[in-house]
Amino acid sequence: MGTSFDTIVIGLGGVGSAAAFALASQNVRTLGIDRFTPPHARGSSHGETRIIRKAYFEHPSYVPLLLRAYELWGQLECIAEQKLFHRTGLLEIGPSDGIVVPGVLLSAAQHGLDIEMMSMSEARRRFPGIDGDVAWSVLLERDAGYLNVEECVAAYLKHARLNGAELKTDEVVVDWQSRHGTVVVRTDKDEYHARSLVIAAGPWASETLSRYRLPLRVVRKHLYWYQGRTLGYRKDHGFPCYFYETPQGYFYGFPELDGVGAKVARHSGGDAVQGPIDGMHPVDADDQNLVEIFLKQNMPEMNLECRQTKGCYYTMTPDENFIVDCLPDAPNVTVVAGLSGHGFKFTSVLGEIAACLSSGRNSPCPIDFLSLHRFEGTR
Ligand SMILES: Cc1cc2nc3c(=O)[nH]c(=O)nc-3n(C[C@H](O)[C@H](O)[C@H](O)COP(=O)(O)OP(=O)(O)OC[C@H]3O[C@@H](n4cnc5c(N)ncnc54)[C@H](O)[C@@H]3O)c2cc1C
Incomplete structure (x- = not known):
């Protein structure tokens, strides 16, 4: 039997680094696993900069998440003593x-x-x-501008570690199972157990969640x-x-x-x-x-x-809105996927939301419009 944690996070890119930080800062025994060493240039969170804005043309329902995301980026800047958001307009x-x-x-x-x-x-x-x-x-x-993308990921990972998270890099998750409220995550190196799981695998989400056939x-x-x-x-x-x-x-x-x-x-x-x-x-x-x-x-x-x-x-995703939800047959597994090319600015708040859902608490912001139910009958 491998090592046991409260929550395991698969993927430590934009969302996973923020989730690992949010969990660890709430004293949750956290393990994060990534197939590379983030920040890296193989997924979706690299290339120096990402636009952040509040008046969201995609849908007004995103605005409450953005207001919280701005607060959390500000908090990260204070903790990291580093400028991450550049308010250029x-x-x-x-x-x-x-x-x-x-x-x-x-x-x-x-x-x-x-x-x-x-x-x-x-x-x-x-x-x-x-x-x-x-x-x-x-x-x-x-009040819009840009975030330094790699620096944001690196800061979240550094401070997740400082808050007690164990982070494994260059380790690939090859399988995971959830049974009777326990998750078992198998990698190319070891096996780990936890009460809950956050899957933040970015462009590898279809592979990590293959049995759910997400429309990605x-x-x-x-x-x-x-x-x-x-x-x-x-x-x-x-x-x-x-x-x-x-x-x-x-x-x-x-x-x-x-x-x-x-x-x-x-x-x-x-x-x-x-x-x-x-x-x-x-x-x-x-x-x-x-x-x-x-x-x-x-x-x-x-x-x-x-x-x-x-x-x-x-x-x-088909409607270009994110997926942020617990799996219907495994409520202790939270999925954040399908960020559809506009998700980095939200990763601070998505990390916080994933930490809440995986600890059995409600999301601090309304996320019904991002649920998996909307694809029922289309998969
Ligand atoms: C060119 C470009 C421009 C963009 N511009 C903007 C913008 O201006 N503003 C904005 O808000 N958003 C923008 N986005 C979108 C935003 O960058 C992404 O939505 C966001 O970075 C996705 O984060 P993620 O955590 O989902 O994925 P990633 O950051 O890619 O993280 C996924 C992680 O999971 C790991 N992983 C996957 N599978 C496994 C496994 N089996 N085992 C272990 N680890 C695994 C990967 O190694 C990776 O580190 C842009 C995206 C691109 C590509």
Whole structure:
């Protein structure tokens, strides 16, 4: 018989690192296991930065989670004595009858969030280097910005350990079972027992939960770094993050950072793959071409000589909302999966929620809209 814990966390990336921290800081005897050594570049939580915003165009139901996520990121910054959130502001730009602009305005109105609306010509004046269709609406959310993704994961793991969590890296979970209120997790090295389990396997969730046949689709995405021909795109010149809805899809980017450049990517599209393929991210010339056309039209002062590319995975659900739930036949097993390419900003609160559910407590925020029930009959 292997070692016994209160809770085991499978996966120590974005969600799992936060869950291990939340559990350990509540004095829960916690074991975290990861197949690599996070933060690593094989899953979904790498590539330097992630946008964080409150006025959620995807659905106003996410806003209460975001308010708590912001608090928890602030707490992590205090504990870690490290700046993780950079409040650059975010411009959201697109047609007034599209998806993004009406969605942001709806969330902002329902939750009393501060959003400034301006014309494209005013945006050009205030943020030199920005461009776009004069008919588009431009919204500025000042309380948005970006998180340093690898640093967030590393900080949660460091402080989970300092709070007593045992973390095993380079160890692969090959099977798990839950019977009569006990879970047994078998890895390529050992076997562990616990009262509850959190599964936060990111793009490997379908494999880890294969018998549940979750409706997940893994998509390979690409990130690109460029440099401005002027200083206007730099963070220290006040350039914000941006998210555009265009006829060619959604594109987003970050201000230019010292030594790194300006990261930009296409949120829509991507190639469906069976699952993560270790370290392999072949360049997608069509995707890069679309990104460069976007830049030419909307960031005309950007030098289109690409400095660096990286690949990463989105794990999509059919409705692009997350799965956060306990398994129907194993209520001591909590699943956080299918973050659908927009989950990192939430990982602080998803970790807290997973810790509550796996300890038999209610979620601190409403999560009914993220339940597994919504897929009943579709699997
Ligand atoms: C290019 C790109 C841009 C993005 N931009 C944004 C953004 O701007 N804002 C935002 O909020 N979100 C964004 N996202 C989404 C966000 O990054 C992801 O939703 C989030 O990081 C997913 O975290 P996770 O914990 O689910 O997965 P991961 O961080 O990948 O963690 C899963 C972990 O499980 C481990 N694991 C899996 N299987 C096993 C096993 N059998 N045994 C042991 N360990 C295992 C893996 O090694 C991995 O460490 C972006 C994603 C990508 C790819």
